[in-house]
Amino acid sequence: MYIKSQDIVTYLQPEIVTKIKNLELRAKAVVEGFMVGLHRSPYHGFSVEFSQHRPYMQGDSLRDIDWKVYAKSDRFYIKQYEEETNLICNIFLDVSNSMNFKHKASVTKLDYAVTLASALSYIMINQKDAVALTIYSNEIHNYLPPKSNRIHLKNILISLTGIKPGGTTNTTECLNQITERINKRGLTIIISDFFDDADKIVKSIKKIKHRKNEVILFQLLDPSEIDFDFEKDALFVDLETSEELSSQPYHIRKAYSESMADFIEKLKNESLNYGIEYNLIKTDENFSTALFSYFKKRVMSF
Known part of the structure; x- marks a missing residue:
């Protein structure tokens, strides 16, 4: 596949990328579009x-x-x-029910997350780096141990294809279960909306850091989850607990916005305090934002 420079933005837009049904072609389109753009930047290679x-x-x-x-x-x-070819990367992908939300963006958080995980796996395995994949919600649904060959990439993409959301978010418990298997220096990437206890999440991630791993958090949120730009009277349903709230948005917008801002800021600050790279990604942003964060971490840390 050849991508012209002027097509980079198009190939990295979520609404365009996720129309590609074949996940390997989707990952390839994102990565090649990103690499064409990267070639014109001051950075000239991965770690x-x-x-x-x-x-x-x-x-x-x-x-x-x-x-x-x-x-x-x-x-x-x-x-x-x-x-650098000996990197081991552990990707954690949250598939809880809350990841199935979309409103302002054209894709769900899960659609975005699956594409991002696919693209990252594609990049790393093509560099002969080893990738492990953990698919979780309140329990671990699937775990693929780290390998670096093309067959493993196929297995990762098969695991990511057709994922259906389910369960509540329990990043802490799932991280604790897998941490014992992370016994070599590498990179851990967690892709989630992190609708969980921020203190407990960071405490679990600190255990991974103590094993000399770099950690990148990608918090995926629909723009409406941040802006709360609902106008008409609405019935809000918690996708994980099915709890319902009927309200006029303008009555709760201020309290919601303050609460969400506090939650995001706490997760961000707690992460940065422990040397954990935090990235807030809105699902209407193109994929280069997230990929560049990974690239920067590889260049600077390994």
């Missing part, structure tokens, strides 16, 4: 590891000169790198 020095030659980039070596030897040497 790399220093390999050796070689003498400077005409045409080499000045940014690759090792100035410390120059200071000692009065000669120009270039730092050479090799791709």
Whole structure:
């Protein structure tokens, strides 16, 4: 598949991407569109590891000169790198009932999450990195241990295809169950709306951090869950508990907005306090926002 530069935005828009029924083609479209855009940015590759020095030659980039070596030897040497290929990434995907919500966006949070998980898996396995996948709600529905081959990618995509939401959100319990299996340095990615206890979530994630893992949180929310831009009288139904509330939105908008803002801010601040990268992703945003966060973490941390 070839994607022209002017088509990048189109290929990364959720309403366009999720129309592609084949999940592998969808992941490929997102990744290739992202990589075309990335090529024009100041970043030129994924996580790399220093390999050796070689003498400077005409045409080499000045940014690759090792100035410390120059200071000692009065000669120009270039730092050479090799791709990091031993990363193990654990992806946790929340499929609870609340992830089935959409209002202002064109896709549900779960549609967005599945596409994001697929694209991340596609990127990493094509780099020979190992990916593990945990699909959970209030219990673990499926766990695929980390592998780095194309057959494993197929198995991940099969697991992600046709997922149906169910259960309540219990990120804490599911993280605790899998944490014991995370025994090597790597990256943990959690994709959820995190409609759960923020303190308990962060406490569980700290256990993963103590095992020398980097952690990225993607909190997916429909724009309406943040803005609460409902106008007419409505019956609100909790997708996880089926609890109902009949109300005029303008009566509760202020209290809701303050409560939601406090919840988001608490999760964000608690995460950042412990070196956990937090990303709020609205489901009407294109996928490059989330992919760039992953890319930045790879470049800066590994």
